[in-house]
Amino acid sequence: MEKFHGHEIFVQLLRLLLLLLLSLQCLSSDYTPPSKYFINCGSSSTISDTTRTFVGDVSSDSFTLSPKQEAVEDSSPSPATSQLYRTARLFRSPSSYEFEIDPIGIYLVRLHFFPFSSSTDLFTALFDVSVSGLPLLLHNFTVQNTSNLPLIKEFLLTINISKFIVKFKPSQGSSFAFVNAIEVFNAPDSFIPDSALLVTPAGSNNSSYKGISSRVLQKVHRINVGGSDIEPNSDTLWRKWVPDDPYLFNKSAARNRSVSTETSYQQILSEYKDSTRYIAPPLVYMSAKEMNKNDSDPLQFFNISWGFDVSKNARHLLRVHFCDFISLSMSDNPWLNLYIYSFFSEKIDNIPLGAPFFLDFVVVSDDSGFLNVSIGPQILSPVNNSFLNGLEIMEIMEELRWVSMENESKKKNTPLLVGLVVGGLALFCIVIVVLLMRSKCRKEKPAEASHWLPVTVDGGLSSHSRVYEATIHGSPVPHLNLGLKIPFAEIQSATKNFSSKLMVGKGGFGKVYQGTLRNGMKVAVKRSQPGHGQGLPEFQTEIFVLSKIRHRHLVSLIGYCDERNEMILVYEFMQNGTLRNHLYDSDLPCLSWKQRLEICIGAARGLHYLHTGSEGGIIHRDVKSTNILLDENFVAKVADFGLSRAGLLHQTHVSTAVKGTIGYLDPEYFRTQKLTEKSDVYSFGVVLLEVLCARPAINPLLPREQVNLAEWVMVRQKEGLLEHVIDPLLVGKVNLNSLRKFGETAEKCLQEDGADRPTMGDVVWDLEYAFQLQQTAVQREPLDDSTNDASSTFPLPNVQRYPSYSLSIDVTHVPTRRNDGSETTESEVFSQLRIDDGR
Structure with missing residues (x-):
């Protein structure tokens, strides 16, 4: 004793x-918030807010600008525009800002860009930005910003030299550079870790990525989960945080929670990293997203999932923030699983109440340029809940390494x-x-039978709308300048005066040419027949629609030209042309069933975004295989919005003259002249059959009963003979369960009454499900009822079963499990199907 x-x-x-x-x-x-360097470029004025003072760069003793060059001023400033963005420093030859650095350590470098109206068109600037001892931070950079908000590029780097230089250099002799404001200030010493767990799309082998603090990090996303915008003046390091809603896969899976009392930063004895007000401000930890759980079904498990655009095949520092202000006591404190991509999960339990903490990971992105993160309860969690407060993603610019450094030492500390x-x-x-x-x-908790991981589709089809991100940080597409007219001479030059050798398509609208703009961007140029004025409404509609939307699976408009009675639209170039060209009447290689499913899923996501994610809702009205284009990676993008109609969400239908393409036209729309989003669903059902059978929607050369593709295949579907009409090149290569699900999906889309058809969100789910069935290595006979859970296809171990459940998809992406009365297991089923998130 x-x-x-x-x-x-x-x-x-x-x-x-x-x-x-x-x-x-x-x-x-x-750590004391610094007072330098904050620079108001192109001005002699000092601008102060509540926490910072930006000094003019015309005359200052604290830094050097050499050579000074030209200052420009907004010729017609809006009253809403900050004083900081009414002037800029313009460089027609290389020029540099030089700063005295003390102390050495980790620094935040922010460059502010806001192209305003002036005698020099700032939108045409093309330039490089570099810093001491490093290659380029920004290369051939141009500010294509139509959001009326500044574009701020933020970098984190360790400065080990006493004189730090930021250099601006025009990319071409006739070009120039500009900047509105610059921030260079030291961050807390422990702000960035030197190592973190390495996670790849294939999972993690528990190895660490080291040397983070010696790299340059560029901010990509900074998200206040469950909360609203946090403006720089409300952040301890003047960061901008944006809400998470635009990045959610399924909005119905989560709800916002908040607390009114300010976060109390604490030091906790645990394996987690204690946060400070400089790691994230209190407002981040005072809001959260939590599961929108069904209390009547305590065994219901599902995840909250987000998706973010990132650089392809690059390393990113992912920082996730937690603060449990939701639980009343440790007894109802949830055990969480954090998922990154499909094959990595991190258990988070023993969460301290009310104490903010964070976790860091280095995540390697795949070739989709998309990173998904999910949070969900562990199966053995005391409560069925999960939450997340904040998230940051910073790209590790690994090619940027210090070339030379001066031998500097930190100031000596006192003997004490x-x-x-x-x-x-x-x-x-x-x-x-x-x-x-x-x-x-420590007593270990019982091991779980499996993890519940998010469903993804191989090949990088996970998508996410960056409309919100674009409005704040500029366009997500390089060199994109919506709303900017492109001079006719520029288009002539890009297409070599509309050379017939560059023509890649032709239709009733005119001709399509491949072109290359002066900045090197490849584009598709659609030129209407000049001079006769036909198609003006379609031309205007296309510009109107595409100037309001942005999505991975919608073709992006680069610009337009209406000079000399011309009607020209310039789009991003889609290297692999139309979907139809890869299905029939061409010498192109046959698409595999997996590729076809991926393409259908991508196009369905694009249409679902049109219907629900864009302002007011948009009906495409001309969905067909020639309006689904494929980029170099065979990612599908919906195109041709000339017949589209907006305002869907504000009314049950749109009364309009019938327009569309024979063979794809919704019979209910044709009969009633009432257009709804279900008309697009019908047309997409015909596209699904084209993909399946590799033949046109209408072929008058075939026997009478086969002329109309939809009518013919639906007869075969009802006879249970769908496998007899598929593309001969697919015979023996399609999992019969996947085929059955695909056929059922098309059949639902082609229902006579629009009310009986699914939404495009439902179609996304069904196609994802068909894809997962195809991914399984087990080939078996079709299920008696393939609408049941696919787990019944496999021999199941004798383990405890959990009931399935129902969710509705609000945006796009991750499918949810249907409440079909079937039962699912927690183990082998999800590992074989890769439906591991319990959706």
């Missing part, structure tokens, strides 16, 4: 010493601080040993 008391006293003593050490560390690493650090290190070693012993003896 005495031995026990002695041990207990020893542990308590260690705890007191540890708390003392932590307080000393906080004292030694105390040195003694504290040395003593602290010794004590820290003792504490680590004790904590390791405690960790080893």
